[in-house]
Amino acid sequence: xxxxxxxxxxxxxxxxxxxxxxxxxxxxxxxxxxxxxxxxxxxxxxxxxxxxxxxxxxxxxxxxxxxxxxxxxxxxxxxxxxxxxxxxxxxxxxxxxxxxxxxxxxxxxxxxxxxxxxxxxxxxxxxxxxxxxxxxxxx
Numbered sequence: 374x375x376x377x378x379x380x381x382x383x384x385x386x387x388x389x390x391x392x393x394x395x396x397x398x399x400x401x402x403x404x405x406x407x408x409x410x411x412x413x414x415x416x417x418x419x420x421x422x423x424x425x426x427x428x429x430x431x432x433x434x435x436x437x438x439x440x441x442x443x444x445x446x447x448x449x450x451x452x453x454x455x456x457x458x459x460x461x462x463x464x465x466x467x468x469x470x471x472x473x474x475x476x477x478x479x480x481x482x483x484x485x486x487x488x489x490x491x492x493x494x495x496x497x498x499x500x501x502x503x504x505x506x507x508x509x510x511x512x
Contacts, residue, residue, distance in 0.1 A: 376479045377403040377429040381422060381451055382441040382467060384408050394472050401476060403433065409446050419450045426458055435485065438463045439472065464489055471496035 380387035388406035395401055405425045409418050422438075429436045436458075440448040443465040451463045462485055464471070474492040482488040501507065 374435070374480070374483050374485075375403075375433045376485075377433040377436040378405070378472070378475060379422065379425050379429070379436055379438045379451075380404065380406040380440075380467060380472070381418070381438065381447040382406075382408055383445060383447060384410060386441055387439070387447075387467060390467060390469055390472060393469055394476065398473065398476060403429075403479075404472075404476070405429075407447075409450075415446050415450060418447070419453060422450050422454055423457075426454060426461075436461065437475065437485070437489065439467045439475075440465050441467045462486075462489060464493070466493075466496070468496045468499070470499040 380391055382388075382390075385408045388408050391401075391404050391406035394404070407418060407421050407425070409415065426436055438451045438454070438461060440451050440463065442448060448463070448465060455461055455463075471492050474495040475488065478488055478491070482491075
């Protein structure tokens with residue numbers, strides 16, 4: 374399955390997460406990052422999201438949207454696109470491990486829900502408290 378990814382966040386977090394992912398994985402033509410900046414219109418961001426989704430519709434089977442925070446303007450923009458794109462999948466809590474896992478297994482996994490849930494698990498597993506206790510081996 375050919376998937377595209379749209380990353381929408383406050384500020385440049387999403388754009389920079391895409392750049393960081395490309396530093397590790399190389400250029401990815403199926404990933405677009407958008408950001409909402411101070412003084413910018415939410416309506417303009419919504420229009421940009423629709424433009425990306427319309428473009429992706431011509432080249433990909435589906436687009437998965439990733440946002441930084443549930444309830445913020447970027448997630449509200451993505452939720453508003455569900456009116457037109459009923460099968461759209463939106464994932465909150467953007468992280469670099471999440472995005473990398475989605476991309477690594479996108480073509481191999483046909484089940485989108487499984488791909489997303491496995492990627493969420495990878496992102497959760499990557500979160501650790503590192504302190505002096507972490508270095509001690511448990512017997």
